[in-house]
Amino acid sequence: MSSADVTRVIDDRRREAAARLVAIEAQLSGIRVARSDANDDDEHDPEGSTLSTEWSRAEGQRADAERELAELDAARDRIADGTYGACASCGAPIPSGRLLLLPAATLCVPCAERSALSRS
Numbered sequence: 001m002s003s004a005d006v007t008r009v010i011d012d013r014r015r016e017a018a019a020r021l022v023a024i025e026a027q028l029s030g031i032r033v034a035r036s037d038a039n040d041d042d043e044h045d046p047e048g049s050t051l052s053t054e055w056s057r058a059e060g061q062r063a064d065a066e067r068e069l070a071e072l073d074a075a076r077d078r079i080a081d082g083t084y085g086a087c088a089s090c091g092a093p094i095p096s097g098r099l100l101l102l103p104a105a106t107l108c109v110p111c112a113e114r115s116a117l118s119r120s
């Protein structure tokens with residue numbers, strides 16, 4: 001896989017994550033408006049508590065989208081300095097199939113599995 005291909009995959013993902021972030025921000029500001037109209041007492045107001053749930057979900061999605069953008073930016077930096085596609089742990093090349101699926105991956109499969117195991 002050439003670095004032009006990788007760049008395209010990363011830019012596609014970036015565009016998609018940026019668009020998702022815009023949609024989530026719009027959703028959050030919609031909830032903010034609805035909340036200020038609704039009763040402040042979430043406990044006894046079914047609409048208020050639904051808004052709280054939607055708010056936490058949208059906040060979580062926003063955090064995910066922001067993290068994804070940051071990871072994709074870091075991947076672009078690695079392409080620029082020529083370290084992209086090498087495992088950050090053992091230095092082995094990361095298979096291109098994995099990079100197509102997870103263009104922001106920093107670890108090869110065995111290292112990713114090891115790190116997942118050590119985390120749990």
Ligand SMILES: [Zn+2]
Pocket residue numbers: 087088089090091092107108109110111112
């Ligand atoms: Zn590795």
